[in-house]
Amino acid sequence: MIMTQQRPLEDQYDVIVVGGGPAGMSAALGAKEAGADRILIVDREKEPGGILLQCIHPGFGLQQFKAELTGPEYAQRVHEQVQAADIQIATDTYVLDITPAKQVQLMSGSEGMKLIQTKAAILAMGARERTRGAIRTPGRRPAGVLTAGLAQKFVNLMGVLPGHRAVILGSGDIGLIMARRLTLEGVEVAGVFEIMPYANGLNRNIVQCLQDFEIPLHLQTTVVDIQGRDRLKRVTVAPVDNHFQPDLSRSWDIDCDTLLLSIGLIPENELSRQLNIRIDPITNGPVVDSRMETSRDGIFVCGNVVHIHDLVDFVSAEASLTGRNAGLYVTGQLPPPDNIRLVPGENVGYCVPQTISSDRDHTVYLRSRQPIENCTLRLGDVYEKKLRYVFPAEMINLSVKPRFLQKFHGDSLKIDLLPP
Amino acid sequence: MTALDNAQPDTLSHYLCIGCPMGCRLEVETEPDHPSQIVEVRGFSCRRGEQYAHQEHTEPRRMVTTTVKIDRGIWARVPVKTLEPIPKGQVKDLCIALRQVCLTAPVERGAVVLADALGTGVDVVTSRSMAAATFDNVAGSAVR
Numbered sequence A: 001m002i003m004t005q006q007r008p009l010e011d012q013y014d015v016i017v018v019g020g021g022p023a024g025m026s027a028a029l030g031a032k033e034a035g036a037d038r039i040l041i042v043d044r045e046k047e048p049g050g051i052l053l054q055c056i057h058p059g060f061g062l063q064q065f066k067a068e069l070t071g072p073e074y075a076q077r078v079h080e081q082v083q084a085a086d087i088q089i090a091t092d093t094y095v096l097d098i099t100p101a102k103q104v105q106l107m108s109g110s111e112g113m114k115l116i117q118t119k120a121a122i123l124a125m126g127a128r129e130r131t132r133g134a135i136r137t138p139g140r141r142p143a144g145v146l147t148a149g150l151a152q153k154f155v156n157l158m159g160v161l162p163g164h165r166a167v168i169l170g171s172g173d174i175g176l177i178m179a180r181r182l183t184l185e186g187v188e189v190a191g192v193f194e195i196m197p198y199a200n201g202l203n204r205n206i207v208q209c210l211q212d213f214e215i216p217l218h219l220q221t222t223v224v225d226i227q228g229r230d231r232l233k234r235v236t237v238a239p240v241d242n243h244f245q246p247d248l249s250r251s252w253d254i255d256c257d258t259l260l261l262s263i264g265l266i267p268e269n270e271l272s273r274q275l276n277i278r279i280d281p282i283t284n285g286p287v288v289d290s291r292m293e294t295s296r297d298g299i300f301v302c303g304n305v306v307h308i309h310d311l312v313d314f315v316s317a318e319a320s321l322t323g324r325n326a327g328l329y330v331t332g333q334l335p336p337p338d339n340i341r342l343v344p345g346e347n348v349g350y351c352v353p354q355t356i357s358s359d360r361d362h363t364v365y366l367r368s369r370q371p372i373e374n375c376t377l378r379l380g381d382v383y384e385k386k387l388r389y390v391f392p393a394e395m396i397n398l399s400v401k402p403r404f405l406q407k408f409h410g411d412s413l414k415i416d417l418l419p420p
Numbered sequence B: 001m002t003a004l005d006n007a008q009p010d011t012l013s014h015y016l017c018i019g020c021p022m023g024c025r026l027e028v029e030t031e032p033d034h035p036s037q038i039v040e041v042r043g044f045s046c047r048r049g050e051q052y053a054h055q056e057h058t059e060p061r062r063m064v065t066t067t068v069k070i071d072r073g074i075w076a077r078v079p080v081k082t083l084e085p086i087p088k089g090q091v092k093d094l095c096i097a098l099r100q101v102c103l104t105a106p107v108e109r110g111a112v113v114l115a116d117a118l119g120t121g122v123d124v125v126t127s128r129s130m131a132a133a134t135f136d137n138v139a140g141s142a143v144r
């Protein structure tokens, strides 16, 4: 991404987008399409792209670009679309606060503090990684214990290796990808430990990131102690029972100077909380209607800030819907509010959006609570479909058509994932 | 050899199918003494799994993505990738070879970093463009 001199900030915009990751950029494009004129994307980093810039592995873009791209390629392509649409981006700029009257307080590297009025705002701040505190790992606090995504940034962008011998806690895709990445850079990876009875990452990553390099994956096993005064020296791991209680009599020690935590992402919603937006306790993201509007008028959201997506392609699809609606809001054409509430039922962890309308097409994203083979997805008594296999780490998308709802007159629909 | 090894004749190989989240356990049976001659593939639930087992058993290949050094870039590394998958056995060697490479910013996406890598016939190219650092965007600067 070749840098150009930043355009000065104006005092007023139609739409301000907080976050220049794939969500923010696709949303800005959607807003432009829907007729918004003056759009500003703000990102605190020195270039747009978000977390994709450090995800150098392939697997992105199969749906959006019909090609298998790496993260940086995906980011660059979207960035090029944003440049072609002549949308302004302010990098090195932090959004500190948004008032209910939609004044955006930001801190710009080149212009200092600024208060800017906008007609609509789109929150696309992404997610941050769960840290050690979130799982209350016992033991000392030496250097060498870090999140997998931070290690990814060190290695892939800054060219710094986190250590010589690593243990990875958590079998999510980021952890698996980092197991391969460290191995290829000459760091020894002693093993990946997962407390659940199944791996959380894709099979492709289990095979190509672990099996290819003979890195062991220990299921139902966790880290029970962290040792070392200044630098990590050793971790102790132990198998757990079905209630996640470790069996210390069967524990063993592993010498290592690095422990990577790959234990999940949490939507980054400080700004949303400051705005008193209603947050869903399950997704940890704002409650949204099918227009991707939050509980605050004119404040829209998209991407990992709403719920954790495993595929950036879905992020882009959701974000362009968000952007279009923000654009329609600005031009006074936003469709009417929803009339049907979606209720997560049997085996459904959550669904987004939380409400829908009977008069248009929707894509509803949901997650199962547990793996189920030959599952039946049921939407109230209006629609049913068979799914060969559902799995918590893989988001399910359900396309809801107005014709399903022709004869439906209620105000809520339960979604169930039923075993055979 | 342990008893377990004896119970698993060397005419059997096992693979985890990556075609979908089902993750079928695939078993490939080969002719005794001819590990490349497949007699039967078992354990798949669909054609994709069967084809995958053949490919993985006879000629496993992988896309390689890694980084190379870059001087004067806004970051210290630039990501690169193979344009096609290369034989699995050459992945580590390729990464080691790429540690010797150092580019100078600016670079464009798709620039060839290593042609015909390790004689595979596959080129390694940059997977992003990267601007040269200026006072305003120097690598690693969070605060100015």
Ligand SMILES: Cc1cc2nc3c(=O)[nH]c(=O)nc-3n(C[C@H](O)[C@H](O)[C@H](O)COP(=O)(O)OP(=O)(O)OC[C@H]3O[C@@H](n4cnc5c(N)ncnc54)[C@H](O)[C@@H]3O)c2cc1C
Pocket: A018, A019, A020, A021, A022, A023, A024, A042, A043, A044, A045, A048, A049, A050, A051, A052, A055, A059, A060, A093, A094, A095, A096, A124, A125, A126, A127, A128, A129, A148, A149, A150, A152, A173, A174, A177, A265, A268, A271, A302, A303, A304, A305, A309, A310, A311, A312, A313, A315
């Ligand atoms: C470490 C990691 C690895 C991942 N690996 C994969 C993967 O391999 N494949 C995959 O499909 N998905 C992966 N994901 C998921 C990935 O995050 C999403 O697919 C997608 O990138 C989310 O896009 P986003 O725009 O919502 O968030 P992000 O890409 O996180 O972008 C958010 C942007 O907002 C900016 N921002 C936040 N707060 C502010 C503020 N107050 N002011 C200004 N700017 C702000 C941030 O700097 C960032 O640039 C990964 C996520 C993480 C965290």
Ligand code: SF4
Pocket: B017, B018, B019, B020, B021, B022, B023, B024, B043, B044, B045, B046, B047, B048, B049, B050
């Ligand atoms: S064999 Fe078919 S069903 Fe089984 S994992 Fe492979 S692609 Fe999926």
